[in-house]
Amino acid sequence: MQNSSTIGFIGAGNMAYAIISGLINNGTSANNIKISDTNEELLSQRKSEFNLEVFTDNSELVEKCDIVVLAVKPQVLLAVCKDIKDSLNDNTLIVSIAAGIRSHDIDRWLGLGRHIVRTMPNTPALLNQGITGLFANEHVSDEQKSTAKSVLDSVGSCLWVDKEEMLDAVTALSGSGPAYFFLMIESMAKAGVALGLDENSAQKLSIQTALGASMMAKNSEDSPHELRAKVTSPNGTTQAAIEYFQDHDFEITITHAMRAAFDKSHEIATELGEAE
Ligand SMILES: NC(=O)c1ccc[n+]([C@@H]2O[C@H](COP(=O)([O-])OP(=O)(O)OC[C@H]3O[C@@H](n4cnc5c(N)ncnc54)[C@H](OP(=O)(O)O)[C@@H]3O)[C@@H](O)[C@H]2O)c1
CATH class of the missing domain: 3.40.50.720 (NAD(P)-binding Rossmann-like Domain)
Structure with a gap:
């Protein structure tokens, strides 16, 4: 400034x-x-x-x-x-x-x-x-x-x-996005508890993993796709989980969820903008 x-x-x-x-x-x-x-x-x-x-x-x-x-x-x-x-x-x-x-x-x-x-x-x-x-x-x-x-x-x-109009897309991605990651962190922590971890440990592991992965994605020269490929050994544990995600429409779910946020953003803008 x-x-x-x-x-x-x-x-x-x-x-x-x-x-x-x-x-x-x-x-x-x-x-x-x-x-x-x-x-x-x-x-x-x-x-x-x-x-x-x-x-x-x-x-x-x-x-x-x-x-x-x-x-x-x-x-x-x-x-x-x-x-x-x-x-x-x-x-x-x-x-x-x-x-x-x-x-x-x-x-x-x-x-x-x-x-x-x-x-x-x-x-x-x-x-x-x-x-x-x-x-x-x-x-x-x-x-x-x-x-x-x-x-x-x-x-x-x-x-x-x-x-x-692209601000509706920004809203659907980064505006609402923190909540998507909170949901992921929350879900992974709950799944960790289901696997036998105590709540505090599961939450700590989940939050730090999200932070570490974000920092890697931000700082690495590799794309997120390449980073994922590098940590996914054939027939390993990560591959087992990723395959399950993919077989259960993970990417399609995200696309539809963000489309819902985009449509809502458009609808709210129209409604609020009609005021005199
Ligand atoms: N928080 C976020 O992460 C975030 C992210 C993206 C965009 N935004 C946008 O940023 C804007 C501000 O959000 P915020 O979280 O900072 O809201 P906030 O904490 O509620 O602050 C708004 C302030 O404006 C005051 N206010 C109400 N009527 C006023 C008037 N006529 N004249 C002057 N001040 C008045 C409010 O007082 P009272 O509380 O007494 O009404 C309140 O102190 C919102 O439009 C929100 O959509 C926020």
Whole structure:
């Protein structure tokens, strides 16, 4: 982020906390960050954590910022947009992290022609291990794109999509994805208990295996497919399990599950965007 830009967060909850922590850890001065929220207790907590300026009036915050991050729940985004519409200036960059609300609906709610980057972060952002999909509308300049990316880079990595519909695919993969891995960890731990391990040991083995495998997949030059082939000796234990997965439609199940998430994401976006 440019050192001189001022960034304001509307909504001081979990995601705002994660991104602000990331920005400050990466060298952004707290003097260039502001927050507004309706929850005064939370605001005073954030003020003492980060020593930054806080507001209970969203429009007052917006007047003082070059970049505004919409970090409220999707259900209150329309009300927030109505609140701030007349206080934005023509160059304000809007970065929405609200799940599901499309950029053209935000643009309509804010008065047309706004510079909007819509993003889809995921929960590991809370540990700086997130991945965020980003989409920029036609009013966003290259410089604004790089500013928006630098904000989300503070909580992990980023990936641009050219078509906004692809954020539904990002939602189905990385947005909802942490829960798929939690289910896998949980199921493997339960299966370990069924094989005689105690619960704590089974959970520890399952979690550390997921972490180790992810780190190998991330750091290795081999693809996940090649890594799997390397650890699957012919007629060995891993092959016995993998064959069972494959004979029972593991990949098809995942494809269908993600299609269900994709369709749901599309449906929610349409429903929420219909509000006036
Ligand atoms: N958490 C995640 O992992 C994740 C991942 C991807 C996307 N997101 C998106 O990120 C956004 C924020 O999520 P979060 O988990 O940080 O939510 P959160 O913890 O509930 O924070 C939202 C904050 O906004 C406040 N608020 C409500 N109405 C407001 C208004 N009119 N003006 C200003 N502030 C208002 C809320 O106060 P009250 O609590 O008093 O209502 C709350 O403090 C959501 O849209 C979510 O879809 C989150």
